[in-house]
Amino acid sequence: MWSKLLRFRFSRRQFHTIVSREIIKPSSSTPSHFKTYNLSLLDQTMLNSHTPIVAFYPNLDQTSHDKTKTLELKNSLAKTLTQYYPFAGRVKKTSPTYVDCNDEGVAFIEATNDISLSDFLQRSKHEDLDPLFPDDLIWFDPHIRGDTEGVTCPLAVQVTQFACGGVAVASTLFHKVGDGRTMLNFLNHWARVTAKKDTSLINPQILHYPTRTINLSEMIDRSRVGCVTRSFLFPNRKLNDLKAEVTAMTMESGQPVMNPTRVEVLSWLLHNRAMAAATEKNSGTFKPSGMAFPVDIRGILVEKLSATSVGNLDLSIECPTRNESELKPHILISEMRKMKAAFQCIQNWEAATEIFGQMSPETALETLKRIDDCYIYTSVCRFPMYDIDFGWGKPVKVTFGGTIKNITVLMAAPDGDGIEALVCLEKEDMKILQNDPKLLAFC
The missing domain is CATH 3.30.559.10 (Chloramphenicol acetyltransferase-like domain)
Structure with a gap:
């Protein structure tokens, strides 16, 4: 159904194709006393943006099929979200003060690119990375998809398979929920769960704050235009x-x-x-x-x-x-x-x-x-x-x-x-x- 739903041609010989989209929910429910995650005052002052990070992997494991890798990523993401439960909730896009930790889940998008990973990395300019990220959530992209009535999920993921079997794992986090260190900690945790490695030393520390609002009437939004x-x-x-x-x-x-x-x-x-x-x-x-x-x-x-x-x-x-x-x-x-x-x-x-x-x-x-x-x-x-x-x-x-x-x-x-x-x-x-x-x- 989703096959070839969306194609981007972003250089002379490349096609980027979205092939599927799924919502991944936490593998266990968030306890009732954690259903509301208040944003700190500093969270509330952060740029109204998303932080996009992508990691590239060559096809070193010739025995693993693409579908097996993807299934493993989905299962491990569900497990990881139980500890990063605010990421699977919903938050207002404008002037949010809290995350509703309702376990509605995060978007997991699969895509393909028709050239090899080495060619992609060698030929592409930085703007060519944009299609690797889910739902156009790249800093302040004006054409954001995937939100309803001003409410969005803090996290989204996209996995892209290259023609050679190489993989790009891209994710983007609403900046008001976490900084770059938060995002990199999450990616490392998710990776270790996927690889079945010990995560005890990198378990997230969720800080809880009282309900407070800084009441800023306007916010600063930088742009990439030009x-x-x-x-x-x-x-x-x-x-x-x-x-x-x-x-x-x-x-x-x-x-x-x-x-x-x-x-x-x-x-x-x-x-x-x-x-x-x-x-x-x-x-x-x-x-x-x-x-x-x-x-x-x-x-x-x-x-x-x-x-x-x-x-x-x-x-x-x-x-x-x-x-x-x-x-x-x-x-x-x-x-x-x-x-x-x-x-x-x-x-x-x-x-x-x-x-x-x-x-x-x-x-x-x-x-x-x-x-x-x-x-x-x-x-x-x-x-x-x-x-x-x-x-x-x-x-x-x-x-x-x-x-x-x-x-x-x-x-x-x-x-x-x-x-x-x-x-x-x-x-x-x-x-x-x-x-x-x-x-x-x-x-």
């Missing part, structure tokens, strides 16, 4: 050169920054060059902006949270760049460190949420708007991206769907040598950035 996402690879050897250069620059300033991290110096470099591109496009006129960096606070609070805690457990460092002098590394990196150190003094998660809880709606919205005007740099370098093993071996590539304007995601390079940066800019800015010798010197 933007492109491109990948830049920075090997460790080049990153070490960059660290040495940044250290020398800060020494010359008289305000040395000692032992800068790879993420610190790379975030500084990318922001510096993105601002240079914007200035060049703007006929040499510098446009004030800022740099924001979400910090995963699970492990840095005085009372630490489990690494498998579910939710949006991060706070944003915000560094203004109102003029070109504020782009200097001793200013930006020192400010990043100072603000992160302040987060480390927060006693517990309840105290962290009060940062927004004590604000008036007007002040909270103004804070969010200020951050929205910034270029955002987020790192998942230490997250378990390449541990997602469904029993077919580790993935050859894990990445995010095309991001949104002025957002950069830093993650481990596929071969472990360095950092891959997914950068989304307006097309004219990206054209300049891709030819910037000061950036390419470290690629």
Whole structure:
């Protein structure tokens, strides 16, 4: 019935075909006292978006049929959802305050692509990943399917079989229910259940909050319209050169920054060059902006949270760049460190949420708007991206769907040598950035 329901032709020789769609429900019912999952105040302030992640696997298991793999994935997903029960519920798309954990289930979509996985990865641009994700739930895609009367499921999954037998497992999570770390923890858990491996050390920690509403009258929605996402690879050897250069620059300033991290110096470099591109496009006129960096606070609070805690457990460092002098590394990196150190003094998660809880709606919205005007740099370098093993071996590539304007995601390079940066800019800015010798010197 669903065979050949939908086809995308997204490069000269590729057809992507949706072949089936099924709703997978948790294998056991959610207890009645967990039927309502309140979103924290920080959850409620998150972008009204979906976070798309896809992992690619070559056809290493020649004895396993595609139908067997798919059935195993469905069965293990049902088991996994019993522990991630908010993901199988329903939530309002606009200004939600809770998830109705009604066990209605998540969409599981099967698709095929008529070329080999190696050809796909070699030839495709980042936008070609879009059809791999379920129901167009790619950040702020304007053509979202699968929701009824403003209500949606937080999670959706799509499994794509390539002509060679390779597989792409893509999933997307409503950002107000969880952050990137939540999503990667879920994928690792689901993979271990599929592979029949022990999950006791990675069981999710579901935090429960009292009913509270921040009452924001409007929310910030970034767009991908007019933007492109491109990948830049920075090997460790080049990153070490960059660290040495940044250290020398800060020494010359008289305000040395000692032992800068790879993420610190790379975030500084990318922001510096993105601002240079914007200035060049703007006929040499510098446009004030800022740099924001979400910090995963699970492990840095005085009372630490489990690494498998579910939710949006991060706070944003915000560094203004109102003029070109504020782009200097001793200013930006020192400010990043100072603000992160302040987060480390927060006693517990309840105290962290009060940062927004004590604000008036007007002040909270103004804070969010200020951050929205910034270029955002987020790192998942230490997250378990390449541990997602469904029993077919580790993935050859894990990445995010095309991001949104002025957002950069830093993650481990596929071969472990360095950092891959997914950068989304307006097309004219990206054209300049891709030819910037000061950036390419470290690629």
